[in-house]
Amino acid sequence: NAGVTQTPKFQVLKTGQSMTLQCAQDMNHEYMSWYRQDPGMGLRLIHYSVGAGITDQGEVPNGYNVSRSTTEDFPLRLLSAAPSQTSVYFCASREVPYSYNEQFFGPGTRLTVL
Amino acid sequence: GQQLNQSPQSMFIQEGEDVSMNCTSSSIFNTWLWYKQEPGEGPVLLIALYKAGELTSNGRLTAQFGITRKDSFLNISASIPSDVGIYFCAGPSSNTGKLIFGQGTTLQVKP
Numbered sequence: 001n002a003g004v005t006q007t008p009k010f011q012v013l014k015t016g017q018s019m020t021l022q023c024a025q026d027m028n029h030e031y032m033s034w035y036r037q038d039p040g041m042g043l044r045l046i047h048y049s050v051g052a053g054i055t056d057q058g059e060v061p062n063g064y065n066v067s068r069s070t071t072e073d074f075p076l077r078l079l080s081a082a083p084s085q086t087s088v089y090f091c092a093s094r095e096v097p098y099s100y101n102e103q104f105f106g107p108g109t110r111l112t113v114l
Numbered sequence: 115g116q117q118l119n120q121s122p123q124s125m126f127i128q129e130g131e132d133v134s135m136n137c138t139s140s141s142i143f144n145t146w147l148w149y150k151q152e153p154g155e156g157p158v159l160l161i162a163l164y165k166a167g168e169l170t171s172n173g174r175l176t177a178q179f180g181i182t183r184k185d186s187f188l189n190i191s192a193s194i195p196s197d198v199g200i201y202f203c204a205g206p207s208s209n210t211g212k213l214i215f216g217q218g219t220t221l222q223v224k225p
Contacts, residue, residue: 004156031146035215040123040217040218041217041219042118042202042215042217043157043202043214043215044215045212045213048212058212059115059212070168091157092156092158092171097211098206100145100147100162100204100206100209100213101147101162103161103213105155105156105157105158107154107155107156108154108156
């Protein structure tokens, strides 16, 4: 099992550019989520999905879109990047929404918006 | 909304020392999770706690679920250089079920 994989590992964007952060898991987990990590603020939930075709907003969804067409993939799209979106982004998955002790994180994508 | 506050924010200790950190909230949590994040990596779960008063160990790590259900503690005994990282507490919101994370405690260990 590869677990949770994320690409790219690093990315630099200019303000206004768009891009997609990729996330994939091979554990057949129903629940997937995206977090952003900023210094001194812990991890904050951006969007999540409880299964293919179902997504919902987390704590800080503005400026981000997601879709879940397959169980394995959960891409995060930045439509028009802003400097405030400079952060480290983590994708995570767990088998079902309440299996908190079995949540696995990807290695992260470090995004800088100039 | 519910928040988790961790203290201290950072610690710089000598190898071999014991470490204590805590996580508090103004509201009740029914599950407490402790994660470690090493530099350049995603968080990894260390210990999960499900019952008030519960004390659980994982090697040199011991975590406790506070009796009031509003706090949790993590202790590391005889620290070693590979303990370096950021330690996060987390718990599911009683309102939404979504995981809430504390802001983290950064640990540095001097050999």
